[in-house]
Amino acid sequence: MRAALAISLLSAVVLGLASPTGLSNLKVKESVSSPRGWIQGTRAPADHSIELKIALPQPNFNVLEKHLYEVSDPSHSRYGQHLSKEAVEELVAPHATSIQLVNAWLSSHGFEEGDFSRSPAKDWITLRVPAVLAEKMLDTTFHVWTHEESGDAVIRTLSYSLPESLHEHIDLIQPTTMFARMKKQKTTFRWSEKQATSAAAPGSKIQLSNGISVDASCNETVTITCLKELYNAVGFEPSAKNGNQIGITGYLEQFANLEDLKLFFADQNPAAVNSSFKFVSINGGQNSQNVSEAGAEADLDTQFAFGLTFPTPATFFSTAGMPPFIPDIGTPTDSNEPYTTWLDFVLAQSVVPQTISTSYGDDEQTVPVNFAQRVCNGFAQLGARGTTLMFSSGDGGVGDGDPDPATQQCFTNDGRNATQFLAGFPASCPFVTAVGGTIHVPEVAVSFSGGGFSKTFSRPAYQNAAVEDFLQNKLPKGRYAGLFNPNGRAFPDVSAQADNFRIFFQGSPGLIGGTSASSPTFAGFVSLLNSARLSAGKPPLGFLNPLLYSTGELGFNDITIGNNPGCGTPGFNATEGWDPVTGLGTPNFAKLRGIVLSV
Structure with a gap:
């Protein structure tokens, strides 16, 4: 009887909608x-x-x-018991x-x-x-x-x-x-004769307070070897046969050049020279191998993420979307930012890489709230299925994403034109891991490290204790009052080295910097942790943040020096514990490995 009544009511609503009045x-x-x-x-x-x-x-x-x-x-008790594709749908x-x-x-x-x-x-x-x-x-x-x-x-x-x-x-x-204007998170790409020399020459060692020894050359040029030394992963070899995979997303016609990758491997990881990655085109995304069309962003992301994790099977997703509209030519497509296009594709796949890094973002205020929430919900679906998502925190400090503080426009986009610190999206989504940046050895916060507080998303419970400690005990009372939302989702969650990365681009070596370097770097170490878990018969880490803000905190190097200026201010300061410049700090792989194998 109830079913018949429901059908009758629904029919009435549909008929009413179809009527001219409806x-x-x-x-x-x-x-x-x-x-x-x-x-x-x-x-x-x-x-x-x-x-x-x-x-x-x-x-x-x-x-x-x-x-x-x-x-x-x-x-x-359910930790690691990820949902199936069908259950999520x-x-x-x-x-x-x-x-x-x-x-x-x-x-x-x-x-x-x-x-x-x-x-x-x-x-x-x-x-x-x-x-x-x-x-x-x-x-x-x-x-x-x-x-x-x-x-x-x-x-x-x-x-x-x-x-x-x-x-x-x-x-x-x-x-x-x-x-919204989706942007690559990249600050600098520069060349010099000194930077073009081989990265293999050893130098004197820097002894860190945690007992780790790092080659002194890492202060000027960051390589795979530097990162493994600095983050205590020397000697760990991931498996190519335990089902672990890593993925990198590419947008805005950023192409990952195979010849550049081969040169990079020859320079920094010779065992990987004859390896490559799986290319996946989404919505007509391309990956031109014309060396003149190689993308610095795509080369950086793939070279370091895949170089750190070799021989883990790797995938580069190339997603087309949001081309400029040219009225006099009549361009046939005019799409919204392509995160949803990527999500549509990936969520439809039965098998998804357990670790995926993205080095692109928008100013949060340019993304309508309901749209940002739906995209964020899509990321949550991947997390529930066992995939860890890393996003660059941005390259504008507390500003609007412009890495040059002198040209930042830190105004609200709601007609008030009020001065305000501007968060980045998707870094502000509570279901992803936002990665900020550091520099030098010993590490300090890099000045452009994006960080702050979301206006769209409220603070998730998993970071309440860490963020409240910063707001109550580390940030001087009243500082920046009204410039940020203290109840918003705080970011970044973690950090990694973000400048002076030696890559090969269009056939030549050079240095590049930005949180677009720190995100694939941190993702590389997460993939190594996943490899350790899978080899031990454990499920992948999946959504990482609840672990990071609990037992995982003991596996990080706390960064306490530096700040992220923007909007005409010094920005926030790096402090003991979590801060909106470097998050919880940078990874100590050996400690994190012990932690993730114990849960």
Whole structure:
């Protein structure tokens, strides 16, 4: 009887939605202020193709989150019991009512099931439509918006509407109101005759307070050998046969050149010279092997992550997305930032690398809150399945991502133009591990290390004690009041060396720096820990942060010197314990190995 009544009610709602009254009762779903630094231009060409991504609610995400924390907490009986792909999809699936109502709405605009695609969990719908139809569906007008500084152009709107009866069945539709500009996290790439010499020549040793001995040359040039010495991993050999894998993401046409990788291996890890990586193209992503098109970011990420973990099987994901729109040419695609494209692909795979590093990010305030939350939820799904995700914390200190403090624009993007420290996304997502940066031996915080507090995400329980200790006991009372959200998710979580990395780029050696170096570095050591666990018959680490902020704290080198200036301030200071410059510190692999093998 109840089932029959439910079906009857649903039919009535669908019929009501399909009626002229149901469709005409439009209400604004989302609106934003005119974004700082963007200029509105002409109306979008009517035939311009827009790929809309429609997010349906995930009513049971709180249950998934509960599972995630249980399998990631080393003190919980379920630690390491990660969920299957199918179990995760079931937990994020929308209600049947939402699916049917959205189907009815799409049908009213002439779409059939074969005209769009769904994610495996059916929580995302992707369809490509001409701008004129998108305007009709969303009761809005799209314009060409141009970014003043870069000249990049996108098609966006400041608001869109949906039938009021659909608001609880659609979380968001993008790209509509999102003016994010995905950026590589990279500060410097420079050359000199001195830097082009071989990295193999030994020098005198630096004796650290923890008993570790590091070659003195590591103060000027960072190599794989330097990192293994500094982070106490000399002599550990990962297995190529225990199922462990490591992945690197590539965006914005950053190509990882195989000849550069071979030169790097010959220089720093000769045993790996004849090895390579698996290339995976997503959404038409390319990986040109024309040496002149090699990407410094992609070369850095793959050379150090894969060099540290050889012979662990490695994957480079190349995801296309967010090309500039050129009105006079009529570029056929205009996508939102491609994290969702990557997530759509990876979440659909049965096997995913246990460790993945990303060296790209946006200013958090440029990413609509509901969109950031849905992307973050996607990262949580991977964590629940046993994958550890590392993201660079950013290269602008407490500023807007610009590594030059003199040119930072630390203003809110909500029409108030208020001065504020600006967090980076996805580093601010509580379901990823954000990696800040250090420099020199002994280590100090590197000045550009991104760190601070999110405005979008509240502080997760796993870091409450560490962050409260910093706010109450390490930060002078009243300092920077109003410039940051003390209740927000704090980052970075950890750090690693972030400057003077010796790579090969377009056939020549040189030095590069940025948290785009620290993230793949830290990921490399996480992969080594995963190798140790898998060889011992244990599951991979998965979502790492609950471990890091509990028993894992004992496995880090605390960094207490340095700061991360920005926004016309000295920024935060590195202190004893966690701080928003270097997080918990840098890894001591031997200690961490003992910790992760004991849980």
